[in-house]
Amino acid sequence: MDLSYSPAERAFVAEVRDFLAPFRQVLQFLHNNDYGALRSVYQALGERNWLALSWPQALGGLGLPPTFEFILWDEMAYARIARPPLSAGIVAKTIIRYGDDEQKARWLPPIRTGKAMFSLGYSEPEAGSDLASARLVAERVGDVYRLNGVKIWSSGAHEADFLWLLCRTGEPASRSAGLSLVIVDLRSPSLRIRPMAKMGGNVFTEITFDNVEVPVAQRVGPENGAWTMMSASLADERHVQYPPKRVLRDFEEVRDWLRDHGRGDDPLVRHRLAELSIEVLKVQAHALSVLSATLQDRSAVVEAAANKRAYCDAAQRIARAAMELGCAEAVIEGEIPEALWRQSLEESIGGGGNEIMTGIIARQGLGLKP
Amino acid sequence: MALALDLGPDEVAIQDSLRRFCERRLGPGSLGRRSVSFSRNLWLELAELGIFDLARDGTVARHQQIAAALGVLGAMGFPGPLPQTMAAAMALDEARWAPIGAGLEIVSFGLAPIVPWADVADLVLVVEDGQVRQAAADFDFVATLGRTASARVTPGQDPSLGEAGHALAVFQLGVSAYVEGAGRALLEEVTDHARTRRQFGKTLGEFQAVAFPLAEARMDLDAALVLIRAAALAADQDQTVAGDLILAARIAATRAALASAYAAHQTYGAYGVTEQGPVAWLSRRIQEYATQSPSLGDAMAGLSADTATSLDPARWAS
Numbered sequence: 001m002d003l004s005y006s007p008a009e010r011a012f013v014a015e016v017r018d019f020l021a022p023f024r025q026v027l028q029f030l031h032n033n034d035y036g037a038l039r040s041v042y043q044a045l046g047e048r049n050w051l052a053l054s055w056p057q058a059l060g061g062l063g064l065p066p067t068f069e070f071i072l073w074d075e076m077a078y079a080r081i082a083r084p085p086l087s088a089g090i091v092a093k094t095i096i097r098y099g100d101d102e103q104k105a106r107w108l109p110p111i112r113t114g115k116a117m118f119s120l121g122y123s124e125p126e127a128g129s130d131l132a133s134a135r136l137v138a139e140r141v142g143d144v145y146r147l148n149g150v151k152i153w154s155s156g157a158h159e160a161d162f163l164w165l166l167c168r169t170g171e172p173a174s175r176s177a178g179l180s181l182v183i184v185d186l187r188s189p190s191l192r193i194r195p196m197a198k199m200g201g202n203v204f205t206e207i208t209f210d211n212v213e214v215p216v217a218q219r220v221g222p223e224n225g226a227w228t229m230m231s232a233s234l235a236d237e238r239h240v241q242y243p244p245k246r247v248l249r250d251f252e253e254v255r256d257w258l259r260d261h262g263r264g265d266d267p268l269v270r271h272r273l274a275e276l277s278i279e280v281l282k283v284q285a286h287a288l289s290v291l292s293a294t295l296q297d298r299s300a301v302v303e304a305a306a307n308k309r310a311y312c313d314a315a316q317r318i319a320r321a322a323m324e325l326g327c328a329e330a331v332i333e334g335e336i337p338e339a340l341w342r343q344s345l346e347e348s349i350g351g352g353g354n355e356i357m358t359g360i361i362a363r364q365g366l367g368l369k370p
Numbered sequence: 371m372a373l374a375l376d377l378g379p380d381e382v383a384i385q386d387s388l389r390r391f392c393e394r395r396l397g398p399g400s401l402g403r404r405s406v407s408f409s410r411n412l413w414l415e416l417a418e419l420g421i422f423d424l425a426r427d428g429t430v431a432r433h434q435q436i437a438a439a440l441g442v443l444g445a446m447g448f449p450g451p452l453p454q455t456m457a458a459a460m461a462l463d464e465a466r467w468a469p470i471g472a473g474l475e476i477v478s479f480g481l482a483p484i485v486p487w488a489d490v491a492d493l494v495l496v497v498e499d500g501q502v503r504q505a506a507a508d509f510d511f512v513a514t515l516g517r518t519a520s521a522r523v524t525p526g527q528d529p530s531l532g533e534a535g536h537a538l539a540v541f542q543l544g545v546s547a548y549v550e551g552a553g554r555a556l557l558e559e560v561t562d563h564a565r566t567r568r569q570f571g572k573t574l575g576e577f578q579a580v581a582f583p584l585a586e587a588r589m590d591l592d593a594a595l596v597l598i599r600a601a602a603l604a605a606d607q608d609q610t611v612a613g614d615l616i617l618a619a620r621i622a623a624t625r626a627a628l629a630s631a632y633a634a635h636q637t638y639g640a641y642g643v644t645e646q647g648p649v650a651w652l653s654r655r656i657q658e659y660a661t662q663s664p665s666l667g668d669a670m671a672g673l674s675a676d677t678a679t680s681l682d683p684a685r686w687a688s
Contacts, residue, residue: 001434001603002374004686013684067373244681251678274670277678281618284681285596286589292375306589359578361585366561368575370582 003288009067016075019048029080029246030343032202035159039117041082045072046114051088059096059104060112066239066294070287078245084237087111087118091164093236094181094229098221107183119157119186121165121207125150129356131166132176132227136209138167143216145169145182147209153350157205158193160186165214170224179226183218200343238304239294241351242311244284250315250340251280254322257336261327269325276321279314286310305352305360312348319344373683375596381438384424388439391419392446400447400559404651408449408490408519410476416448417473425459426471431540433602437547441598444551447652449518451487453544454479458495460537461502466493479541480523481663484512488521495537496523501530502537516658517651538664539605539616546598546616546623549659552652553627554591557584559648560634574637583633590626597622600681609687611680617669618677624660631656 005013023044026037045051053068055061062068073084092111095103110116127133136149147167157163163184170178186193192208221229255273263269286307293300322337323330330337348354362368377385395412396403406412424435436456443452458477459467469475470493478491481498485505488494494505505523514520561584564575574580601615631653635642642649660666679685 001376001378001599002372003600003603003681003683004688005373005683007688010684010688065372248678248682271667271670274673274677277673278618278621280678281597281615281681282590282593282622285593285600288373288681288683289375289592289596292373295372295374296376303592306592309589310593355578358582358585361589362575362581365588366557366564366575366581366584368561368564368581368584369573370576370578370580 005067005071009071012068013071013075016072019044019050020075020079020081023081024079026081028082029077030200030339032083032156035117035156038082038085039114042085042088042114042117044114046112049112051085051114052092052108052112055092055096055108055112059108066291070239070243070291073240074243074245074287077243078249080246080249084240085114085117086120086164087116087162088114089237089240090120090233091118091183094233095220097232097236098225098229102217103220116162117156117160118162118164118183119154119160119205121151121154121157121163121184123151123153125152128153129353131230132179134166134168134179135172136165136167138169138180138182138214140169140216141213144213145216145219147182147184147212147214149209151207151209152204154205154207155350156203157186157207158195158203162186163207166226166230174224176227178224180223181220181226181229182214183220184212184214188212188214198346200346201339235300238300238307239287239291241304242283242287242308244280244287244311247280247283247311247314247318250318250344251276253336254318254340257322258325261329263325263327266325272321272325276314276318279310279317283307283310283314302361302365305357305364308352309354309357309361312344312354315340315344315347375599377438377599378434381435384421384435384439385442387419388421388442389446391416392442392448396446396448400555400648400652403447404648406447406449407517408487413450413476414473416450417471422455422459422471422473425456425540426467431456431460431536431605433540433543433605434599436540437543437598437602440544440547441551441595444548445555447552447555447655451476451478451491453541453548454485454487456544457537457541458493460540461495461531461534479537482524483522484514484520484662485523486514486516486518486520486658486662488523489519494521494523495531496525497534497538498525500534502532502534503530504528514658515661516655518655518658539613542616542620542664542669543598543601543605545659545662546594546601546619549627549656550591550594550598550623552656553587553623553630554595556627556634556649556652556656557587557591557630560584560637564637580637583629584637587626587630587633590622590629594619594623594626597681604680604686607687611676611685613672614674614677614680617672618680620669621666624656624666627656628660 052061053064057063138145165184169180190210191212194206196204289303290300319340396406457479470477475492477493478487479495489511496505503525506526509521509523567574597619601619604612634649641647
């Protein structure tokens, strides 16, 4: 058992903190709505090749162990600057695993340099958590797919360059066996994007496809082979999706806010903060379990589900405790309790809701079939 | 060496050995084990495995091995003052420790007024004002929830045996490991039941209302286990975060084990609240250890302002 970073990892922590210093005012981790600022961060990361920390060296990456990605995005979360971009994570890692040489040559360089931003097109009005029931049709017509249907709950599609689209290329009833992944240029004609403001301050979009044509060459992996690829790409990203230092930062900001508002000496407040510090540690414990399994190339499905669930629980408990223990100022717009209360609501819904995560633990961790 | 949370070969070997011993001597199933009460012969056999040497290898305590051992003994519901003996090893001189380490004499350890296993002990140590003292000789048996042969004790008049800090830390770590093991054993047992027991035309585990509390207990036990192992490792390495992690482990393990016990009671239904059922005997002990002093409230009050960062690998010295 070992719980300390190697000298190289320790040096990387210091290097990351230095790198982040000029970006500390960006604060896009929670809000994710200033896309200009986000692009500048991602491009600066790209200049250091830090968007490709774990990619193979033959494809322009640094070939480093997952611990380096964990450190980068954990520190980024603590500084509240940005989340890992979809492009360098799920998209790039799927292309690396399943793309052909032309696709690797076309897509990986702009992703690695932070110049191509992607949004995720998975959910539909009738397929939220149940993605196997996705219906958006990709009809093959010669060298193109003709897309018709609606995607919804896609974050930031109105500002991104491309959409990583899950679409139905098989029979309507084919469920998970009839789905494919294609890359769609979000400036395509006949594609309409409608933003919807979220309580947390960022934006969902609804994307309507009306005979949108996409070259077949932009399908990644085999036709009808999306399901396996989606599972594999999720596995590749588990160690960076829910960084524990986000909840640590929530905790520290709430603690400091309560102290600054004269509540720091209240025994009830001190006790509750001690309780919350245990919640933070539990998130860290789950996150390290995911990282440890990933480093050993073991499946981390149950560990990742527990990590996500614990992360959401902690974020919400911290925010709600701040409201409960705070004073009247807690509800003022932009104050820490108010902002965290709004934002933390969405954490247990996106990326597989609490019910989905708990179901995974029950099924795969305990062998039950809820 | 890369970051890793798995047990080392020594800890795995200790666990395997203890598991085999318990299955042989206590029985393979929990229904058989629940009726095994404390016995000096059994205790002696356990000591002969060298278990108490873990607490006292010269002057060094092997915290990771103590935690690994007590985890298995908790899962098996092994009766007797296990965390208490490990703690006492930190406080006694060599001459007083020798017969205890050999299993010939029994010691218990705790905070007044109620000390588990005191009624079967030859020596009872209590912590008062940060010092370890021998308890006054005249104490009374009290029947407790966990059926731990407890006694109501007071500190004696003899001089202090020394500072209680390390002994208390080992005690908290030991209790954490024992209850986490007990909670996990209950969870495994009740999960088997939920997979096979049918009601309303399907297995219990197909109902989310049944499956989810069990999944949540599993999640909390997993986090607690990491905290216990991290606390033990930190203590072995003399990391500055060790004190906070031991207290955090006690809190997290206790709550996770209780959640597991409550879910087990509920899932078994009426059988779950019978004395002959598979839950009561361990659930009673978990709750008693949960309530025992130092309390969870004491543990909470003892956490430092930096507790929340104590699992950050960046804070650990290489």
